[in-house]
Amino acid sequence: MTVSQTSFGSHQPVLEITDLTVKYRGDTRSTTAVDRVSFSIGTGEIFGLAGESGCGKSTIANAVMRLLRDPAEIAGGSIRFGGRDVLAMGPEELRRFRWQDVAMVFQSAMNSLNPVMTIGDQIVDIYTTHAGYTRKESLRRAAELLELVRIDPARLRSYPHQLSGGMRQRAVIAMAVALKPSLLILDEPTTALDVVVQQEIMAQIKELQHQLGFSVLFITHDMSLMVELSHRMAVMYGGRIVETAKARDIHAAPLHPYTQALMGAFPPLTGPRVPLTGLADGVRFSNIADLQEASPGHFVSPLPVLQGAQ
Amino acid sequence: MSTRVSAAPVKETAAGVPAPGAPAALEVRGLVKDFSSGGLFSRASVRALGGVDLAIRKGEIVALVGESGSGKSTLARCIARLEKPTAGQILLNGTDVLKRDRFQASREYRSQLQMVFQDPFGSLNPVHRIEHFLTRPLTLHGKAGTPDQLRTRLDGLMTTVGLTPDMLNSYPHELSGGQRQRVAIARALAVEPDVILADEPTSMLDVSVRIGILNLMRQLRDEKGISMLYITHDLASARYLADRIAVMFAGELVEEGESLDLLANPAHPYTRLLVSAVPDPARTGSYDPRERAALRAAVMESASCVFEGDAEQRCSATEPVRHRVGDPANGHWVRCHLYRPPATAASHALSAEPLEPGPLEPGPLEPEPLDTSPTDGSRTEDKASA
Numbered sequence: 199m200t201v202s203q204t205s206f207g208s209h210q211p212v213l214e215i216t217d218l219t220v221k222y223r224g225d226t227r228s229t230t231a232v233d234r235v236s237f238s239i240g241t242g243e244i245f246g247l248a249g250e251s252g253c254g255k256s257t258i259a260n261a262v263m264r265l266l267r268d269p270a271e272i273a274g275g276s277i278r279f280g281g282r283d284v285l286a287m288g289p290e291e292l293r294r295f296r297w298q299d300v301a302m303v304f305q306s307a308m309n310s311l312n313p314v315m316t317i318g319d320q321i322v323d324i325y326t327t328h329a330g331y332t333r334k335e336s337l338r339r340a341a342e343l344l345e346l347v348r349i350d351p352a353r354l355r356s357y358p359h360q361l362s363g364g365m366r367q368r369a370v371i372a373m374a375v376a377l378k379p380s381l382l383i384l385d386e387p388t389t390a391l392d393v394v395v396q397q398e399i400m401a402q403i404k405e406l407q408h409q410l411g412f413s414v415l416f417i418t419h420d421m422s423l424m425v426e427l428s429h430r431m432a433v434m435y436g437g438r439i440v441e442t443a444k445a446r447d448i449h450a451a452p453l454h455p456y457t458q459a460l461m462g463a464f465p466p467l468t469g470p471r472v473p474l475t476g477l478a479d480g481v482r483f484s485n486i487a488d489l490q491e492a493s494p495g496h497f498v499s500p501l502p503v504l505q506g507a508q
Numbered sequence: 509m510s511t512r513v514s515a516a517p518v519k520e521t522a523a524g525v526p527a528p529g530a531p532a533a534l535e536v537r538g539l540v541k542d543f544s545s546g547g548l549f550s551r552a553s554v555r556a557l558g559g560v561d562l563a564i565r566k567g568e569i570v571a572l573v574g575e576s577g578s579g580k581s582t583l584a585r586c587i588a589r590l591e592k593p594t595a596g597q598i599l600l601n602g603t604d605v606l607k608r609d610r611f612q613a614s615r616e617y618r619s620q621l622q623m624v625f626q627d628p629f630g631s632l633n634p635v636h637r638i639e640h641f642l643t644r645p646l647t648l649h650g651k652a653g654t655p656d657q658l659r660t661r662l663d664g665l666m667t668t669v670g671l672t673p674d675m676l677n678s679y680p681h682e683l684s685g686g687q688r689q690r691v692a693i694a695r696a697l698a699v700e701p702d703v704i705l706a707d708e709p710t711s712m713l714d715v716s717v718r719i720g721i722l723n724l725m726r727q728l729r730d731e732k733g734i735s736m737l738y739i740t741h742d743l744a745s746a747r748y749l750a751d752r753i754a755v756m757f758a759g760e761l762v763e764e765g766e767s768l769d770l771l772a773n774p775a776h777p778y779t780r781l782l783v784s785a786v787p788d789p790a791r792t793g794s795y796d797p798r799e800r801a802a803l804r805a806a807v808m809e810s811a812s813c814v815f816e817g818d819a820e821q822r823c824s825a826t827e828p829v830r831h832r833v834g835d836p837a838n839g840h841w842v843r844c845h846l847y848r849p850p851a852t853a854a855s856h857a858l859s860a861e862p863l864e865p866g867p868l869e870p871g872p873l874e875p876e877p878l879d880t881s882p883t884d885g886s887r888t889e890d891k892a893s894a
Contacts, residue, residue, distance in 0.1 A: 250714040363576075392576045392741040397785040419715045422744075422787040463715045465722075465748035467771060467788045474719045474748070 211238035212381050212413045213262065213300075218275035220257050220266065231257045233437040234275070234488075239381065244407065244414040246428030246445060248421055248460065254437040255417045256305070259383045262415070263302055264292055280380070297328055301374035302383040310370060311358040317344075317369050318354030324376045339376075346409075347372040347402055364395035368402060375406055382407075383415045388423070400427055422464050425449040433457045438486040443496035453498040456483060532563040532599070533735040534587070534621070534703045539596035541582055541759075556582040558759045559596070559828075564703065567733040569726070571750035571767070573743055573782065579759040580739050584707050587737070588623050589613035601702065619649050622696035626708040628688035632680040638691055639676040642666075645698040661698075669694040670724060686717030693724065703735045704728075710745065722749045743786050747771050752839070755779045757807075765833065765840025775814075775833045775842035777806035806845065813846045823847075 220232040232254040239245040247255045260266050262277055264284060277284040279299060287295055304310050312320055318340055325336035341351035347368040349361075358366055367387065374382055384403065388396035400423065407414060418424050424431055425445045432442035433456065441454040452458045462474050489497035541557040544550065556579045564570045572580045585591040587598055589605075589612060598605050605617055625631045632641060642662050646652040653661070663673040669690040680688055689709060696704050706725065710718040726749055728734050740746050746753050747767050754764040755776065763776040774780045781803045813823040815831045823829055825846040833840040 250716055393743070394575045394782065394785045397787070400787075420787070421715070426787045459716055463719045465719070465744045467744050467747065467783070467786055471748060471768065473723070475723075 211240050212243075212280060213415070214238040214276075214278040215258070215262070216276045216278075218258065218261060218277060219273045220254070220261055221271050221273045223269045223271055230273075231270070231437050232261065233486075235434075235437070235439055236275075237432055237439065237442065239413045239415060241380075242407070242411050242413055243430065244416055244428045246416045246418070246424040246431035247434060248417075248419060248424050248431060249434035250419055250460075253434045255434050256385055259302065259385050259415065259417055262383065263296060263300060294328075297324065297374075297379065298377045299379055300381045300383060301377070301379040302385065303370055303374050303387050305386045305389060311366060313358055316355055316357055317361070321354070321373055321376060324373060328377055343372045343376055344369070346375075346406070363391055364398060367391065367395070367399055371399070371403065371406070375410060375412070378410055379412055381413045381415065383417070385417045386419070387416075388418075388420075396423070403427075419460075420464075421449075421460050433460065435483055436486065438499070439489060440483070440486055441496075441498045442489065443498075447493075447496050453492055453496070455501070531566060531602070533566045533568075533601060534737070535563040535597075535599040536560055536583070536587065537597040537599065539583065539586060539598065540594045541579075541586055541591060542594045556759050557586065557593075560756075560759075560761055562754055562761065562764075564735045564737055566702075566735055567729060568752065569729055569736045569738055569750045571738045571740060571746035571753045572756055573740060573746050573753055574756035575741060575782070578756045580756045581707055582759075583756070584623070584705050584737065584739050588621065588705055589617065615649065619699045620701055621703045621705065622699060622701040624689070624692050624696050624704060624706040624709045627712050628685055628692050629680075629712070631692055632688055634680050636679075637676065638678050638680070638683075641691060641695045642676070642698050645695060649699045651699065665694045665698060668697065668728075670720070684717070685713045686720060689713060689721055690724065693721075693728075697728070697732075697734075701734065703737070705737045705739070707739045708741075709738075711740070711742070718745070719748075725749060743771065743782060744788075755782065760828070760843070762843040763841070766838040769834065769838040769840050773834060773840070775831075775840075777803040777845065779842075781807065813844050815844070 215238065216236045218232055218235045219230065222229045222231055235254075235258060237245065247258065249255050257266070257270065260270075261272055262279075262284065264287070266272065272285060279295070282295075284295070311317070315323075318337065321340035321343060322333060322336040325331045325339055326333065329336075331339065337354070340354055344351050344353060349365055349368060349372070353361065353365070353369075358369075361369065371387070382403075387403070388399050391399065403414070404427065406412075416424065416428055425448070428445040430443065431445045431448055432439045433448070433454065434440065435456045441448060441452065441457045448457060449461070452461050459475075465471075465474060487500045489499055492498045539557055539560045540555070542553040542555050544553045560579075560583055562570070562572075562583075572583065574580045582591065586593045589609075593606065596606075600617065600620055605613075608614070609617055639662065642665055643652065643658065646658065646661060651661075652658045662676055666673045666676060671687060671690055671694070675683065675687070680691070683691065693704075693709075704725075709725075710721050713721065722745060725736060725738070729736060738746065738750055743753075750767050752764060753767045753770045754761050755770075755778065756762070757776075757778045763770065763774065763779045770779070771783060774783050781800060784800060784803070813831075815821045815823050821829075821831045823831070823844040823846055825844075828847050829844040830841040831844060833842050
């Protein structure tokens with residue numbers, strides 16, 4: 199736990215999101231999935247985004263990649279990547295931006311591989327399409343890439359179903375870093391994997407991050423995993439960020455009741471058994487106010503109005 | 509719904525565990541399950557369970573942990589009679605159910621043992637109201653009674669699992685994942701079983717409601733004395749919920765003991781591998797590949813047994829010997845390291861990482877500079893130590 203707890207705040211931000219608002223428009227009503235969210239990620243920083251399903255964290259990831267389709271609509275705010283305005287990019291610029299600048303590992307990455315193509319062909323595809331290498335050169339690089347994530351290059355000829363879940367996930371991560379992006383978005387990269395594999399994948403990501411120096415936007419609902427991996431993190435609820443600080447600070451002293459509930463949802467591995475309560479069904483926070491600085495670098499939304507059963 | 513946890517909710521020590529002499533509600537003896545592999549005429553088979561002995565006493569929660577592929581779900585499926593075991597005995601309240609109901613589970617068996625499945629989105633038929641799921645087991649098992657009695661029972665079940673009776677008229681899609689899992693538990697409770705098998709009941713749920721389901725399971729044990737087999741790969745939740753934890757590796761149990769004691773003093777290298785894999789922000793030392801490599805080696809090619817030379821606890825390289833660990837009151841035993849189940853290549857904990865991790869030299873992929881300046885490794889190190 200050395201590098202991961204350092205603050206990278208002084209660095210030039212790679213990604214800067216300001217007041218991002220995303221709405222899903224329906225025929226009769228529209229839902230605000232992401233509501234005035236702002237954060238930035240520094241060079242080489244791992245930034246965690248936590249929250250339960252439906253809180254808008256994946257929508258943010260898709261917005262950064264410009265993958266949102268109707269009925270989703272970016273209703274306001276800006277996304278800047280290395281000084282460029284992502285929302286203003288034309289189709290050709292966007293094509294180069296995706297995968298070369300920002301790569302994403304999707305939630306069900308294991309299933310995002312094409313079942314009728316070999317792993318090798320799928321990696322070669324990336325190089326020939328985006329980097330313009332010859333097939334031979336691409337194959338050589340594909341082999342190197344698999345070695346990087348510790349998969350035997352002989353597996354290039356394997357089909358996805360011939361690999362275990364963990365290997366498939368590592369292959370997907372290898373593909374994501376193939377073009378050495380400066381930002382890697384991980385959307386729940388280890389859901390559906392068991393703890394042992396999960397830990398290996400996370401160690402792999404840390405190691406790659408150390409070697410290649412990319413920044414990471416890490417999305418998960420597993421707070422323990424996030425605190426272990428991230429430098430800074432934000433907790434989202436109902437489309438808003440309720441708390442953001444260094445991961446260690448949030449772990450040590452969560453300020454917002456929702457963060458506390460999330461933290462309280464994970465039984466510890468040591469110490470006496472104490473009853474935990476988590477978040478009771480029916481507790482809802484509404485009208486989440488803007489963040490205020492509670493202590494240096496630790497921002498929290500002022501205590502919200504509680505509704506429903508306690 | 510006030511508090512889910514009763515006044516003295518979580519027992520601090522082994523006090524809540526039934527006395528060692530208490531009769532077993534469910535006992536499995538030497539259970540073996542082979543799956544045939546290869547073609548129709550192939551005799552090849554894969555051994556998923558290699559002689560499992562496990563007992564769950566009345567009113568006890570036992571957690572079965574292990575990585576995917578270790579055979580824990582196969583064991584549950586065999587006990588639930590969804591798979592036919594190749595050999596061995598399953599005793600429910602002292603009766604060998606494999607002899608009694610030879611081909612499939614009888615209704616009597618189903619009324620004694622119920623299952624809660626992993627996915628509450630898949631296990632509730634979307635076209636029926638909640639009422640249907642609870643009425644049906646009652647009718648099938650002849651416990652429905654008069655319409656008035658039925659109504660009272662349904663309301664009681666809903667209240668027991670922390671839902672309101674008016675939800676009986678809802679459809680599954682109107683409920684949240686946690687509420688659906690509560691319905692699934694209510695359905696299992698309807699026939700008043702002695703044993704509930706819960707196969708990863710919380711892994712599909714949102715983190716914030718998981719703990720509520722665990723608390724509910726514990727409360728049912730405390731109030732109704734239902735025995736449970738809780739199958740999970742989440743060691744922290746196993747520690748939170750279960751009285752005892754049994755660790756499964758390659759189809760055999762390698763360690764078992766009182767939950768807190770087992771996780772505080774894991775004796776088998778495989779258990780220690782599992783424990784070290786759990787993300788725990790409170791832990792000081794981080795993931796250490798070298799230590800893990802040593803543990804893996806200890807599982808795969810153990811050369812010595814820590815109990816070697818102990819006259820009372822002999823060890824063996826050919827048959828499974830159970831060594832007692834620590835205080836006998838904790839019932840903590842570990843399988844002799846010398847003897848190990850024939851691990852298949854499917855075991856992630858052992859095969860996925862290289863055995864000798866070293867500092868990675870900058871690979872051939874490194875040279876081209878990134879768009880933005882890459883992180884300077886030494887600088888981050890300095891900052892960390894500062």
